[in-house]
Amino acid sequence: MAILELDNATVGFGESHRRYTVLEGANLKVHENEFVAIIGFSGSGKSTLISLLAGLLMPDEGAVRFKGKQMKGPGPDRGIVFQNYSLLPWLTVHGNIELAVKQVFPRMARGERRDYVQHYIDMVSLTGSEAKRPSELSGGMRQRLSLARTLSMQPEVLLLDEPLSALDALTRSVLQDEIIRLWEEDRRTVVMVTNDVDEAVLMADRIVPLTPGPAAKLGREFPVTLDRPRERATLNFNPEFKKLRNEITRYMMGINEDAKQLRVASDVVLPDVEPIRIGIA
Secondary structure (H helix, E strand, C coil), rough: CCCCCEEEEEEECCCCCCEEEEEEEEEECCCCCCCCEEEEECCCCCHHHHHEEEEEECCCEEEECCCCCCCCCCCCCCCCCCCCCCCCCCCCCCHHHHHHHHHHCCCCCHHHHHHHHHHHHHHHHCCCCCCCHHCCCCCHHHHHHHHHHHCCCCCCCEEEEECCCCCCHHHHHHHHHHHHHHHHHHHEEEEECEEHHHHHHHCCEEEEEEECCCEEECCCCEEEECCCCCHHHHHCCCCCHHHHHHHHHHHHHHHHHHHHHHHHHHCCCCCCCCCCCCEEE
């Protein structure tokens, strides 16, 4: 049984003739301990999809299920890391994590909580920055703090909403490796959305493309059978990697061209899409 499931889920915004359907009939099954990457163009509804899986949005039609039960809202069993960090600027590194820990583990003793928070600070290599506020941190450090805060809640499913897209190439590579390392340590279920083909192939067990909107759907799935650990230094020379990357890229270009043709035929104005990213940093 899937731990997380979208069953013919449809969601849109607006009313009557002005309504914009973001996702239509989306189906997805994520199994326990699996790392799934949802790849799509900018504006295709990736963040809406993550919000559905987190319980932050409810579908207009269809269902979202967690462990076989219909989801009724967000919960600590599904932790989300946002693209924009979403840190509280008046709290320190320690304080941002501690606030989350207090909400999830309200009965934890003060001393135990202090050590517990420090464990997650050390885990993401922020040791020595405990008293710093987000404004004193670099972008990469803020994203590591956001990741530590989410992990400290011990969610069964980790949802990543393009958490690395705003970072420079070097920092992005470091955090990709950090997320993979943390996942390999405890095999938590992970769903990540991205517009980067190489990032998806490097990190995931399975890649599911999202068609361009409006009324986006989840398309053909691509299993990633590359052995772990995956060395980024040699991955570009791996024939299996190159074949998979090319297959996914051709598929994404194809569905984007189909969407353009549909736009011309129906005279529907669609948002411009950002190209998918190709190339390991």
